[in-house]
Amino acid sequence: MMASEVAALCDQIRDRLVGSLTLYCGDRAVAEELAQDALVRLWEHWPEVRDMASPEGWAFRVGTNLAGTWYRRKAAERRAYAKVHARLLVVDSDPGDVRGVRDAVRALPERQRAVIVARFYLGYDVAGTAAALGIAPGTVKATTHHAISSLRAAGLVDLDHVDAEEA
Amino acid sequence: MNELQKSLRRAADGPRPRFNSADIERRVRRRRTARCAIGGGAVAAVVVGAGFLAAVGNGGRDTPIADDNGVDPSGAAYCDVLSRDPWAQLNDGDPFDVIVFVEPSTPANQVDALGRRIAEDPVVTSSTFVDQDEAFEDYADLFADAPEMLAAVQLDQVPPSFRVDLIGDELDLHRWTQQFDDEPGVLRVVTIESTFPNGARLIDNPVARLATGAGEPVFVTGVSAEDLAALVSEAPKELESDAEVLHAAIEAGATGTASLVVLTPEIADSATRILDWFEAECRGGD
Numbered sequence: 421m422m423a424s425e426v427a428a429l430c431d432q433i434r435d436r437l438v439g440s441l442t443l444y445c446g447d448r449a450v451a452e453e454l455a456q457d458a459l460v461r462l463w464e465h466w467p468e469v470r471d472m473a474s475p476e477g478w479a480f481r482v483g484t485n486l487a488g489t490w491y492r493r494k495a496a497e498r499r500a501y502a503k504v505h506a507r508l509l510v511v512d513s514d515p516g517d518v519r520g521v522r523d524a525v526r527a528l529p530e531r532q533r534a535v536i537v538a539r540f541y542l543g544y545d546v547a548g549t550a551a552a553l554g555i556a557p558g559t560v561k562a563t564t565h566h567a568i569s570s571l572r573a574a575g576l577v578d579l580d581h582v583d584a585e586e587a
Numbered sequence: 588m589n590e591l592q593k594s595l596r597r598a599a600d601g602p603r604p605r606f607n608s609a610d611i612e613r614r615v616r617r618r619r620t621a622r623c624a625i626g627g628g629a630v631a632a633v634v635v636g637a638g639f640l641a642a643v644g645n646g647g648r649d650t651p652i653a654d655d656n657g658v659d660p661s662g663a664a665y666c667d668v669l670s671r672d673p674w675a676q677l678n679d680g681d682p683f684d685v686i687v688f689v690e691p692s693t694p695a696n697q698v699d700a701l702g703r704r705i706a707e708d709p710v711v712t713s714s715t716f717v718d719q720d721e722a723f724e725d726y727a728d729l730f731a732d733a734p735e736m737l738a739a740v741q742l743d744q745v746p747p748s749f750r751v752d753l754i755g756d757e758l759d760l761h762r763w764t765q766q767f768d769d770e771p772g773v774l775r776v777v778t779i780e781s782t783f784p785n786g787a788r789l790i791d792n793p794v795a796r797l798a799t800g801a802g803e804p805v806f807v808t809g810v811s812a813e814d815l816a817a818l819v820s821e822a823p824k825e826l827e828s829d830a831e832v833l834h835a836a837i838e839a840g841a842t843g844t845a846s847l848v849v850l851t852p853e854i855a856d857s858a859t860r861i862l863d864w865f866e867a868e869c870r871g872g873d
Contacts, residue, residue: 427608434607439599448601456606456614463615489721521598541595571591 426466430459433476436542440480443537445487446526454490458483477544477552484534524574532567535560666869668821669861685753685764686777688746691719693772698747701772705749710763713752719745746774797833797850797858807837807846826864829857 437458441451458479462469469475525533531553538549539560546564550557687705689698705714717725723745727737753760764776797807815834822830836854840847848854 423612427612430608430611434604438601438604439596442599442601443595452604452606455604456611459608459611460614463611489718521594525595525598537595540589540592541599543592568591 425470426463429475430463433479434459436476437479437483440537440541441483441487443522443525443541444484444533445491446522450487450490451483454483454486455479457486474544474548474552476542477538477548480538480542481534481552481554484530488530524571527574528567528570531555532563532570535563536567536571539564662823662864662868665821665823665826666865668817669865669869685751685760685767687749687751687767688774688777689748690772690774691743691746697772701770702749704770705751705767708763710753711751712754715750716747717750718747719743722747797836797848797854807840807848823864826861829860832857833861 434455437455438448438451441454441458442448445451445454461482462475462479469478472478525536528536534553535549538544538552539546544552546557546560550560553560555563687701689701693701702714702716705711719742723740723742726740726745753763760778764778767773768776815837819827819830819834832854836848836851837846840849
């Protein structure tokens with residue numbers, strides 16, 4: 421039955437989707453919202469999505485698109501809100517030790533961020549990443565290279581091993 | 588697994604997400620219900636009104652409800668209640684001054700052109716585009732508990748809009764509103780002062796509007812069950828019966844988190860007394 425099929429997939433990819441969007445947008449609570457919105461769309465588009473090579477990749481891409489809208493809108497709301505409420509309480513519930521990595525990833529341009537998360541968190545290969553994000557395989561390679569240079573410059577981790585793999 | 592993969596895993600890690608496929612299925616159902624239209628010419632007007640309600644109501648929803656214990660005999664607690672959203676939304680047009688609703692069938696390039704003209708207008712300080720999907724979600728959230736309101740509207744009937752901040756006085760606002768009302772693709776330009784087909788008006792400070800507009804229906808938005816309960820439970824003795832009158836009036840007209848209150852002299856008098864009390868007791872120290 422279709423509903424149980426898509427429900428099973430939702431539960432199966434939920435954790436990875438929230439994780440990947442956490443890296444993409446830098447905030448786990450926001451990522452959870454975006455993941456739910458992305459899965460709602462996955463459910464609605466299931467007849468088309470079910471035959472794709474990677475429904476998870478499709479959901480990740482939808483989530484990254486929603487993230488852009490979410491932040492643009494949030495920024496506008498926050499500006500408006502600040503006018504009314506002088507101050508806004510922002511609580512960061514995530515522990516400090518993961519912030520460095522999230523900040524470094526978050527500092528990357530949108531496409532580099534999506535490619536890094538798809539390849540090294542979701543574990544897609546070049547072709548899978550290209551298909552999920554709707555860009556050419558050559559672009560994936562070049563973008564990965566640039567992103568890794570930036571992450572190395574940010575002192576994220578020892579990336580020699582990664583670089584060797586990419587070359 | 589290489590170092591980058593390991594640190595990404597750690598950084599992405601967190602508590603188990605608080606939703607599962609059952610929640611997703613519920614949301615899908617809700618959106619489907621909302622898309623079953625009843626059609627009709629009045630729908631566009633309802634949707635424009637609701638679009639504005641959703642936009643206005645949205646401002647109040649993120650505000651945490653303070654945890655007050657018992658009634659403070661000094662009235663400070665009630666000052667606090669009335670100072671919070673939704674009762675105290677300021678009357679300076681925030682969080683935006685104007686919403687320009689766009690005809691849903693308008694081609695994208697015409698919407699872009701309209702957006703450029705809005706953004707380039709010298710009295711405009713900012714403008715944000717809200718697309719159909721977002722507007723529909725706002726609408727569905729606002730009327731989540733009101734199946735008849737959800738059933739009345741389809742995604743393709745919900746107009747996208749520009750939320751616009753202006754500088755200038757009331758005259759500028761009026762002129763600007765008139766000018767953009769005639770632009771191609773514009774469905775309607777709405778301000779906080781606009782009146783809707785059934786005579787209903789939108790509202791910033793519900794108590795103030797209830798106090799002044801005797802005879803015309805008033806939309807009250809963004810009032811949660813907690814807000815409404817606090818209006819009565821925190822009221823000082825002398826305002827108890829007035830608070831109960833407002834409570835009953837808002838509850839009677841409630842649809843989701845919005846309420847359409849048909850004003851009577853009794854409601855207006857009660858609202859006036861609460862407002863007067865607020866001005867006397869809570870504004871003095873500012």
